[in-house]
Amino acid sequence: MKSVAIKKMETxxxxxxxxxxxxxxxxxxxxxxxxxxxxxxxxxxxxxxxLNQQExxxxxQKEKPEYVFLAAAKVGxxxxxxxxRAQFIxxxxxxxxxxxxxxxxxxxxxxxxxxxxxxxxxxxxxxxxEDSLLTGELEYTNExxxxxxxxxxxxxxxxxxxxxxxxxxxxxxNLYGLNDNYNLExxxxxxxxxxxxxxxKCLEENNFNKIRKDFLKRPVDGFDGTASEKExxxxxxxxxxxxxxNNITVKLFGTGKPRREFLVADxxxxxxxxxxxNFNFSDFVDNKNEIRNSHVNIGTGFDIEIxxxxxxxxxxxxxxxxxIWDKTKPDGTMKKQLDISKIKKMGWLPKIELxxxxxxxxxxxxx
Numbered sequence: 001m002k003s004v005a006i007k008k009m010e011t012x013x014x015x016x017x018x019x020x021x022x023x024x025x026x027x028x029x030x031x032x033x034x035x036x037x038x039x040x041x042x043x044x045x046x047x048x049x050x051l052n053q054q055e056x057x058x059x060x061q062k063e064k065p066e067y068v069f070l071a072a073a074k075v076g077x078x079x080x081x082x083x084x085r086a087q088f089i090x091x092x093x094x095x096x097x098x099x100x101x102x103x104x105x106x107x108x109x110x111x112x113x114x115x116x117x118x119x120x121x122x123x124x125x126x127x128x129x130e131d132s133l134l135t136g137e138l139e140y141t142n143e144x145x146x147x148x149x150x151x152x153x154x155x156x157x158x159x160x161x162x163x164x165x166x167x168x169x170x171x172x173x174n175l176y177g178l179n180d181n182y183n184l185e186x187x188x189x190x191x192x193x194x195x196x197x198x199x200x201k202c203l204e205e206n207n208f209n210k211i212r213k214d215f216l217k218r219p220v221d222g223f224d225g226t227a228s229e230k231e232x233x234x235x236x237x238x239x240x241x242x243x244x245x246n247n248i249t250v251k252l253f254g255t256g257k258p259r260r261e262f263l264v265a266d267x268x269x270x271x272x273x274x275x276x277x278n279f280n281f282s283d284f285v286d287n288k289n290e291i292r293n294s295h296v297n298i299g300t301g302f303d304i305e306i307x308x309x310x311x312x313x314x315x316x317x318x319x320x321x322x323x324i325w326d327k328t329k330p331d332g333t334m335k336k337q338l339d340i341s342k343i344k345k346m347g348w349l350p351k352i353e354l355x356x357x358x359x360x361x362x363x364x365x366x367x
Contacts (some may be wrong), residue, residue: 016065019072027269056098080186081142094252173299177265248321256307266358298340
């Protein structure tokens with residue numbers, strides 16, 4: 001591995017956040033700003049198409065950022081991952097290839113690549129250690145996305161070994177928070193359940209003004225708050241929110257038995273900034289001839305059943321009706337909890353507990 005002089009990130013350092021409007025990217029931006037960093041570069045989708053190699057190179061050539069947080073990605077829940085398999089592998093590979101390569105070409109001092117815990121084998125020993133990577137087959141429903149993320153962390157590792165760059169990779173557990181995706185077709189499990197139970201609560205109260213407000217903010221299947229009551233009811237039924245007489249039921253995917261670990265995006269962002277401020281790629285490797293699995297897990301170290309998560313959200317939203325589990329739908333991996341011993345030894349721990357995090361998110365969702 002080539003050696004490279006490492007400089008510490010300073011408050012006036014030029015920092016580019018790729019994906020700053022997304023849940024994690026916006027949390028990283030808030031975290032950096034709260035710590036006094038003031039030279040932050042951002043570009044939205046209209047200003048810079050990260051799928052386009054030429055546009056991305058022109059941006060790096062012109063702006064020459066010193067530090068890069070690679071939080072831009074195409075993401076989604078189990079349905080989206082399984083339905084749009086080609087888009088998930090192509091778009092994620094394209095985005096990360098462009099950003100990582102041009103970060104090397106134009107002298108970025110340090111880059112942080114955000115991966116996902118789905119990179120690990122579906123039958124990995126729990127809790128999942130970083131060394132579990134590539135030791136077994138992946139969960140089928142999100143295999144294309146996982147392969148793209150594995151390629152990203154291996155690209156960072158390989159550029160470090162060949163070119164002496166300082167690119168580090170983090171693998172966060174399931175994230176939720178401000179600016180999450182609440183699309184009922186493509187969202188992850190927590191925001192999907194939160195929105196469904198919120199809409200169900202509105203229906204329970206027969207409060208169509210609240211439902212219309214929700215649809216105006218986040219249209220569903222092309223219908224916004226101006227749709228007829230009949231159309232809105234049809235859409236709600238499609239996504240498992242139904243009313244029989246005065247009883248409201250919500251149908252959720254699977255058995256509710258899979259266990260998942262959830263980390264609020266603000267804690268994930270804090271971990272990312274902590275690593276960028278204090279650690280380099282050289283801190284994650286030893287003197288072995290073969291350097292592997294230099295990435296770092298980020299999580300809470302605790303998991304719960306999806307059915308337990310639904311009960312937490314039910315309490316927060318105030319929904320009184322019944323949750324029904326649709327066992328014809330896939331569960332995905334039955335357990336996925338990360339071993340966070342590596343980052344704990346480095347001195348970082350999460351701060352926000354799940355029920356408090358969900359409550360905070362719901363306040364902003366309704367705002």
